[in-house]
Amino acid sequence: MSRLQGRIALVTGAASGIGLATSLRFAREGATVLLVDRNDVALRAARAALPEDGHETVVLDVTDEKGWIALAERIAARFGKLDVLVNNAGFGKFGSIADTTLDQWRSIIAVNLDSVFLATKYMLPLLAASGRGAIVNMSSIRGIVGAPNTGSYCAAKGGVRMFTKATALECAAIGNGVRANSIHPGHIATPLTAPAYTDREIARTLLADVPLGRIGEADEIADGILFLASDESRYMTGGEIVIDGGSTAQ
Numbered sequence: 001m002s003r004l005q006g007r008i009a010l011v012t013g014a015a016s017g018i019g020l021a022t023s024l025r026f027a028r029e030g031a032t033v034l035l036v037d038r039n040d041v042a043l044r045a046a047r048a049a050l051p052e053d054g055h056e057t058v059v060l061d062v063t064d065e066k067g068w069i070a071l072a073e074r075i076a077a078r079f080g081k082l083d084v085l086v087n088n089a090g091f092g093k094f095g096s097i098a099d100t101t102l103d104q105w106r107s108i109i110a111v112n113l114d115s116v117f118l119a120t121k122y123m124l125p126l127l128a129a130s131g132r133g134a135i136v137n138m139s140s141i142r143g144i145v146g147a148p149n150t151g152s153y154c155a156a157k158g159g160v161r162m163f164t165k166a167t168a169l170e171c172a173a174i175g176n177g178v179r180a181n182s183i184h185p186g187h188i189a190t191p192l193t194a195p196a197y198t199d200r201e202i203a204r205t206l207l208a209d210v211p212l213g214r215i216g217e218a219d220e221i222a223d224g225i226l227f228l229a230s231d232e233s234r235y236m237t238g239g240e241i242v243i244d245g246g247s248t249a250q
């Protein structure tokens with residue numbers, strides 16, 4: 001049975017990696033997918049990879065508040081509701097605290113954390129209109145356990161984790177039917193991480209940290225996101241799913 005039949009699902013960072021794998025999975029499960037990304041060219045290629053009709057692309061920088069307001073108006077006019085919001089867009093730039101400039105810090109916080117706040121703020125009325133809205137926020141194992149030279153990324157992803165819990169509790173208190181959960185991947189092979197995994201020394205260090213002994217696939221994260229987006233997780237809110245080959249179990 002299709003787990004997202006008839007649902008409208010918005011995925012940010014949909015043009016690549018985990019966001020693209022999630023969009024494909026959602027489409028196969030019957031959802032109409034709104035693919036959001038700032039990369040116009042990659043977005044068109046991603047849309048072409050989706051087999052069914054009805055899906056739409058939106059070129060948007062997820063840190064752009066006015067863009068979110070305009071998108072909320074567009075979804076309200078077109079669909080009148082939103083069933084699933086996946087706040088996936090993000091990136092990390094790693095370096096010591098001493099070497100990180102304030103501008104670099106702010107850009108990591110903006111893309112990974114401000115974006116989740118903006119999307120939640122402007123999509124919440126549409127998710128409430130669904131009656132069973134589901135928010136899935138992309139954190140990381142770096143939102144749970146720290147590591148050297150990842151200060152801004154850890155701060156952003158830890159912020160996503162706690163913002164998700166606050167969102168879940170606020171929605172439960174209002175009783176608007178919206179659930180919010182976070183997802184925490186470990187080392188996953190995507191265009192974002194390709195440079196690290198092609199460097200043998202870095203890849204060896206990372207793998208030493210993974211009990212299952214391999215790097216994860218984007219599809220393996222999409223499976224977790226699908227669970228959190230579907231009714232299978234209907235009694236879950238403010239929770240988190242860690243998909244990391246056992247890295248944080250040690």
Ligand code: NAD
Pocket residue numbers: 012013014015016017018019036037038039042060061062063088089090091092111112138139140141184185186187188189190191192193
């Ligand atoms: P990716 O680079 O393959 O895809 C990210 C997509 O987000 C790209 O298409 C990019 O254009 C888009 N994007 C980036 N900034 C944007 C912005 N400001 N506005 C709109 N779109 C923007 O990366 P990925 O590995 O698939 O990562 C997806 C998410 O998963 C990120 O939030 C990342 O931090 C998180 N994550 C990844 C891993 C991993 O190992 N790959 C592990 C933990 C968490």
